[in-house]
Amino acid sequence: MDERAERRRRLQDKMKAAGVDGCVITQNVDLYYLIGSMQTGYLFLPAEGEAVFFVRRSYTRACEEADVAVEELGSMRGFGARLAEALPGLFRRPDGGKAVLATEFDVLPVQQFQRLEGAVPGARWVDGSMLVRETRMIKSAAEIAAIREAARVIDIAYEAAIAALRPGMAEFELMAEVESVIRRNGHMGLMRVRGYNQEIITGMIGAGSAAAMPTYFDGPAGGQGLGPASPQSAGRRPIGTGEPVLIDIGCCIDGYVIDQTRTAVVGELPDDLRRAYDLSEAVLRATEANLKPGVICEDLYAAALDQVREAGLSDHFMGFGRDQVKFLGHGIGLEIDELPVLARGFRYPLEPGMVIAIEPKFTFPGRGVVGIENTYAITADGFEKLTVSREGIAAVPK
Template sequence: MNKEAQLSTIRLLVENKGDACLICTFVNQYYLTGRLFKGYVYLPAEGETLFFVQREADLPDSQVHRIRKPEDIPGILKSLNYPLPKTLFLEAGQIPYNDFLRLETIFSPAKTGDATALLRRARMIKSAWEIEQIRISAGKHVEAYGEIPSLFRPGMRDIDFQIEIERLMRRHGSLGVFRTFGDMDIFMGSLLTGDNASAPSPYDFALGGAGMSPCLPVGCSGETIHEGNAVMIDFAGNFTAYLSDMTRVLAFGKLPSEVLRAHQLSIDMQARLEEEVREGVTCSSVWRWSLAMAEKAGFGGNFMGTRFRAKFVGHGIGLEINEPPVLTARSEDVFLENMVFAYEPKFVFEGVGAVGNENTFIVHSDGIERLTTFDETIGQLAI
């Protein structure tokens, strides 16, 4: 029942002087219970966690209380001799304004706090079980990527290749859907080639792509993969609820030498990361030296995009693809033991595509461990 997740959350709740936390988003429910259900998790600073459920749910009977609507909760709390919370934490960064107001009216707390921020902090440090889930995802991710080149046929459009990779990932156990924080749309991952690699997108992914329709402006645009193109494969490893993230590059024909040099720089940056990062290192330092290395090598204008440039070079990962910490100039986070994050220094070249790898790492006290162990060199597509 993810006792460890509940305890981490309660610890933060107490630190922030909250009396209770009421959770209704699926992602936080899953973190706290390992289940999704229609209803609410009630985490008091003192006393047992309670589940208020509106529909059949696989949860411990002794903690489950059936409700028809959230308005039923205070009466049940009273009957159990739980005091109504004076300071109630609600998921202010996730649930719609209307839902927040409804819950606030029901509980009339003297004060509310932000359970979204609280849970994102708690979820940033992974438990042994969570790390094991990410290891499973990364293992299958590596297995699947090995089969990608065999799916390519000359003359394919980017979307044709993407569809075959989607099927491959699904056959290896990808759950299909993966979760993002905020209003983001993406379908399994993105494949970028040619000029489409530089097309900006409204979403906060590292790179964009025009997409197949103005209603989904990300990823493949339907361009044919031409000789001399780099093909960047960036799919989520959603083989468990916990994600791995990995990008690799394939070449169709020969790539220009400066493009190969930029890819080697990305490999060198990954190596430097493995040397430098350990508990206590700041996330902003990684952004700074990454940008400096790109500029020094003459790739400042290619780093993290051309027409639009992402301002981060990595991000935490777990139940969602975009968790804290963010590896960006203004980050105030430091790396801590059992954080899991992705590092993705990428370079875009007009007419060619994007190069650079992305790997998923666990932070240990004395260094980091790479989970996405797939070969980092550019793979070759058969002509």
């Protein structure tokens, strides 16, 4: 398939620029992105030339799915020898130095890496995470179309949630409604996240004090969850009247995820929370005004911080106190935590093909979280809003 050949070519360009002779790609999502198959094995991609997918399991299925040459992996002992054989020149560099191989240090466990090192003793290994993640950062038209479809499905689920919302129902019951709708509309049953120890179910529905509970999850609103074994997302607390219900949900269609947040309430929100919600929309509008190629990611975050400071809500922005997170948005695609991040230190200029979820939110301990989150694709002259759900606070009668 031409599109994936182009992805591999872009990765090869980055490898050459970084002085990397070859990549050994191990992670299921990276494999799917580069060759269309996530069977278990190692993809060897030299800086020049064709890739070979060495498959542990299932070889049968990999042959059907992958658009590169497929070989059975066999023993790890033989793997290095076969690399050298299949790719003459790589381990006999003219300068006498060791070949430089890259793999995904951000996800590959130590144990498996040590096996790779043992199998390919003639190599010097470096971290290839950023090469792969930066390649994946720029989406094709087909990828954006997949995220658009996920956005369409999550809108159906959002409307179903609003229709089902009743005071007294538990957060997890409302989430069950959402999950049922997305599953019947093509959701794969899971959403993928890259970060170690990070988990995502289908997002988070949280009301009142439960939504404002901090947790390990690297987002502005964690939620109480069902207990310490699942300390995030929807919990058992009944949804009350007059408290914000944060509906931060996603789904995964054909591998691509969407992330969307809306704020609902049974009855009416107190004035100060309604004003905070209005500020979240204002931050989103101000960010949209700068959402075009060339704008630097961290500048969008800095501008949002300024806007919130002027409104006097800095302490509540993106979490509260010591549990605040330090970003405004994140790349999204096959995983929920992709590049770029709208945060300090991210100097990427916006480029067409980036897809970013932007999520200004305000946390009020003991009272709840309000906010909004849309997902955008950067275009040649600005952006396309992929999220299609209606904005504004969704007020349900008592």
